[in-house]
Amino acid sequence: MEGIIMAAQLMLGLSILVGVHEAGHLLAAKAFGMRVEKFSIGFPPKIWGFQYGETEYSFGAIPLGGFVKITGMIDESLDVDSMSAEPEPWEFRSKPAWQRLIVMMGGIIVNVITGIIIFVLMTYSQGESFLTKEELNKHGIVAYKLGEEIGFKTGDKILKLNGKDYQKFSDLINTNIILDDKSYYTVKRGEEILEVSIPKGFLDKFADKKKYDGLFIGPQQPFKVGRVIIGSNADKGGLKANDIILAVNDTTTNYFADFKSILARNAGKEIKAEVKRESGSTELLNFEVTEEGTIGFESMVTLEFGHADYTFGESVSKGTAQAFNVVWVNIQAFGKIFRGEVSPSKSLSGPIGIAQMFGGTWNWTKFWSLTGLLSMVLAFMNFLPIPALDGGHVVFLTYEMISGQKPSDKFLENAQKVGMVLLLGLMGFAIFNDIFKTFF
Structure with missing residues (x-):
């Protein structure tokens, strides 16, 4: 069940982020009078879709990305046959370079805006809890x-x-x-x-x-007993909510880390615990420890956490700073990878690793926090100057605007092929790396 919840959160999060990203391209293209043939969340084969105006909207079976097919643009479809004809006014290639640049930046811009909005709203609605x-x-x-x-x-x-x-x-x-x-x-x-x-x-x-x-x-976490799981070894041994476990096997357990350590050493064995009741009295209780090193209760940390709520204006400032800090962290991390200071196999995660970040329980606060983070990461990754990514198109368009010379269609086609090979290789590496880290 946990695996299903992880996968569901990953698919929902990616669908939202890919949807807004591709919508950024679509809206910019339509604003400049370009014809958009297809808008897809997910890659083929197509699961479901509909036609609205000149554009087919669909969902693909492979939920690891998406695409917008704009007439007259060399993209991942590598449809170059139509490029031999004279460009029509509604085609991507017939528009000024600055308009094409905005179209290619549209997805990145919308992902940044989405990330900022999520961080701002999370800051405004949740505030901040902290340990001083x-x-x-x-x-x-x-x-x-x-x-x-x-x-x-x-x-x-x-x-x-x-x-x-x-x-x-x-x-x-x-x-x-x-x-x-x-x-x-x-x-x-x-x-x-x-x-x-x-x-x-x-x-x-x-x-x-x-x-x-x-x-x-x-x-260090002083603790007391929270919810006792019905039918667990803790329940059978007589543990109750709000009990304080003073010692286990005559060893003092002031902190939860001490308690967990003792349980780990006594996995599969019986322990004797000195327990202070809510009334103030103390009792000695016996518990069977599971092979996993648990007895079956939720702990309540008794540290005093501070909390701060923020006005909307303060949330805009803090949320925006948090969003762009994600980008800065990624820049620093990539710098360490390229300098050989960090192993890519340990620092990069693919879809399995991202699903594990969401976790096996559905928590909307965590879901939106991670979705906001991933929106900024997606914007950063797409801005990398790799052919087949938005950043690759931005490089070629910037060159065209500065030099006044447009790269040939053949060059763009070959660059797209190279970029796709690189991206497929990176995706394959990330998935294999996830599997290796998970199972080996």
């Missing part, structure tokens, strides 16, 4: 495996980031910080003050979800 520096340092951090490898220890208190004060925990794990090899943390460990730096190669490990779970530090 003061609340974080009441208990310190938990250092996961990757965090321990670079020098953190559970219980560390982080005083500064890159030599400056910070406001909230999310500042410490910001993607821009992780991408910067010069980032470092000032840490208090007991009475000692020391520095922990982000080392070269860190992003490769951070992207290795299988080995490191995409985590390196987190807040």
Whole structure:
């Protein structure tokens, strides 16, 4: 069932983003009097469609993209036979270069606008929940495996980031910080003050979800029992909502990370827990731990999170900044890939990886957050100067506008073929890479 929900969210998200992207091309083309023959969300074979005016609108069976076929344009259809005739006034090739440039930029522009709108509305409707520096340092951090490898220890208190004060925990794990090899943390460990730096190669490990779970530090989380799953080992052992688990097998469990660690070591065994009831009394309870290292309850973190709501004007500013930060992060990441500092196999994801990002439960907040992020990523990827992508067309049109000379149809045809081979190769690599990361 989780796999179906992941796939459904991926297909809905991609359909929205591809639909608005191709609509950007279509609307710009029609605005300049160009004939649009086809508008498709998804690639052939066609599942369903209808004709409206001069344009056929359809859905394709392969939901990994889409296309708009504009008369007189060399595109992925490679329909070059019609190019030998004299251009008609409604054809793409007969229009001025600046109009053709706007048509090719239309999809990118609409994706950027869509991403900004989603980020703005999410900021306005959801506000921001955060863990302050003061609340974080009441208990310190938990250092996961990757965090321990670079020098953190559970219980560390982080005083500064890159030599400056910070406001909230999310500042410490910001993607821009992780991408910067010069980032470092000032840490208090007991009475000692020391520095922990982000080392070269860190992003490769951070992207290795299988080995490191995409985590390196987190807040120490005091907790109490939330919902107890009916029929679970926790329920059978007598655990109740709002109980506080003080110790397991005589080992103190002040934090949820301690509790999970003890359960993992005792998977498949019986444990004895000292539990403080909501009334204040304490009891000793016995539980069977599953082979997965669980007993069957949801935890409630007792850290005090702050929350900020924003006016619409503030949301426009913050949402727009968040949207363009996605683009900046992608530019930085691609730079590291091209410099050989990051492995493409660990940092790039295809449709399977994106589906896993959505997760196996339907959460509209997460869905729209990821859809907004993917809209900005799609805009960035399409702007890359690769033939067959919008960015490739933009390069050729810019050359034409500057030089006054239009590239030959044969050159554009061959460039389109090269671009399609590159894109198919990249797509094949991404899908294979997803499968390898998931199953091996």
